[in-house]
Amino acid sequence: MQATQAAQATQGTQATREKVLIDGAMGEGGGQVLRSALTLAMLKQLSVEIVNIRAKRNKPGLLRQHLTCVKAAQQVCGATVEGDQLGSQRVIFTPGKVTAGNYHFAIGSAGSTALVCQTVLPVLAVAKGESSLSFEGGTHAKAAPSLSFLQNAYFPVLRLMGVGIELAIERLGFYPAGGGRWSLKLTPAKALRPFHLSENPIKPLNLAKHLSITALVSLLPRSIAEREVSKAKALLSLPEHPATVTDVASPGPGNILMLQVDQGGYCNQFDITGEPGISAESVAKRAVGRLNKLLQSGAAVEEQLADQLLLPMVLAGGGSFTTTKPSLHTTTNVEVIRAFGGVAVDVTAAGKQRWRVSVVGA
Structure with a gap:
């Protein structure tokens, strides 16, 4: 605008x-x-x-x-x-x-x-x-x-x-x-x-210190969340980065991948909810794409x-x-x-x- x-x-x-x-x-x-x-x-x-x-x-x-x-x-x-x-x-x-x-x-x-x-x-x-x-x-x-x-x-x-x-x-x-x-x-x-x-101190080089990767899954194979996490780490060139996969209680099936960047007092979160017909790898690509967009801009x-x-x-x-x-x-x-x-x-x-x-x- x-x-x-x-x-x-x-x-x-x-x-x-x-x-x-x-x-x-x-x-x-x-x-x-x-x-x-x-x-x-x-x-x-x-x-x-x-x-x-x-x-x-x-x-x-x-x-x-x-x-x-x-x-x-x-x-x-x-x-x-x-x-x-x-x-x-x-x-x-x-x-x-x-x-x-x-x-x-x-x-x-x-x-x-x-x-x-x-x-x-x-x-x-x-x-x-x-x-x-x-x-x-x-x-x-x-x-x-x-x-x-x-x-x-x-x-x-x-x-x-x-x-x-x-x-x-x-x-x-x-x-x-x-x-x-x-x-x-x-x-x-x-x-x-x-x-x-005003400014974002998080840069690609120090991202690992501030990044949390979490996937939630309900009434679906745990492997879906594991594939999302694995793909996100590969796209971010952080293959050894810790991540959390959690089975949660819910009346129906569902899944979400969350990339959280601690900004010191607040957090930028990039989450994508899984959908039928959308692969786990595509979910990860969307989340990482949004994260990279912010990092490249330098915005807060x-x-x-x-x-x-x-x-x-x-x-x-x-x-x-x-x-x-x-x-x-x-x-x-x-x-x-x-x-x-x-x-x-x-x-x-x-x-x-x-x-x-x-x-x-x-």
């Missing part, structure tokens, strides 16, 4: 003092537009109308996991909602006061519990009082951040900002069976600390974590990081944030393969 493009006015949105109108077809046109709009509506205490929800998906409108996000947001702030039915392509959400407490969210399918969590966690992270959240549904699927990603990459950054998070995992839930169960205890920060992640944050850090920066009223070329998910999130106002978001090229993203409070 070029600097001139980043400075252009948001298209497909309109903000007034009473209501923010969001076109769900903007940018990537998926569920992220809905989730970010719900979070920002609660944070800003503004009514939001979201139209054309998931317009660019094969099955537009609210699926079960998206409806659960709406219901979860409604529950934590006592919102009034219109259009909260399966298949709905228009939702009007008018938030009340966000209230800390004990909440349970069950999707009833293999839909992503991580995405439900990310809808409500940011606002509860600045609420008055501790909260306990429990989730039932999917934890690992290809089209959403995994619970392992939250655990190893997303939550550590929130802790750097001053949020207390204690995670407990009862069992994982791979797509398509789902059935995962997990919970967290959340202690809000008195004042969120903005973070600035990989593109999927970059997308997830924007809303926490809005909550903190500032912050910055460098990343590889922003994904469509990231640029879409920027558009939604700009529609609500209150902060300035700047995305500028900082080199051939590196971009700087910054948020400044208005």
Whole structure:
């Protein structure tokens, strides 16, 4: 995204003092537009109308996991909602006061519990009082951040900002069976600390000191995970590097390969969920490819974590990081944030393969 493009006015949105109108077809046109709009509506205490929800998906409108996000947001702030039915392509959400407490969210399918969590966690992270959240549904699927990603990459950054998070995992839930169960205890920060992640000290030559390789497997041959690990080590020219293969409890079959790079206080994680018809070697190639992309750029944050850090920066009223070329998910999130106002978001090229993203409070 070029600097001139980043400075252009948001298209497909309109903000007034009473209501923010969001076109769900903007940018990537998926569920992220809905989730970010719900979070920002609660944070800003503004009514939001979201139209054309998931317009660019094969099955537009609210699926079960998206409806659960709406219901979860409604529950934590006592919102009034219109259009909260399966298949709905228009939702009007008018938030009340966000209230800390004990909440349970069950999707009833293999839909992503991580995405439900990310809808409500940011606002509860600045609420008055501790909260306990429990989730039932999917934890690992290809089209959403995994619970392992939250655990190893997303939550550590929130802790750097001053949020207390204690995670407990009862069992994982791979797509398509789902059935995962997990919970967290959340202690809000008195004042969120903005973070600035500018340079990546990890280079190919010192990667081995900071790299962890882990593969999880459920109800599938252990050899699948072993082949993923072996291929990843070969591609990274680290044949003797230690790795962990773990059999996990889950209602259905599943597998994920994770390459974790310890950045000192936070982690970049590159995970790929195994799929039928995709070889173990292909899974490893995808994960290593993403890792190498970050190392070559010299950026501090990989593109999927970059997308997830924007809303926490809005909550903190500032912050910055460098990343590889922003994904469509990231640029879409920027558009939604700009529609609500209150902060300035700047995305500028900082080199051939590196971009700087910054948020400044208005």
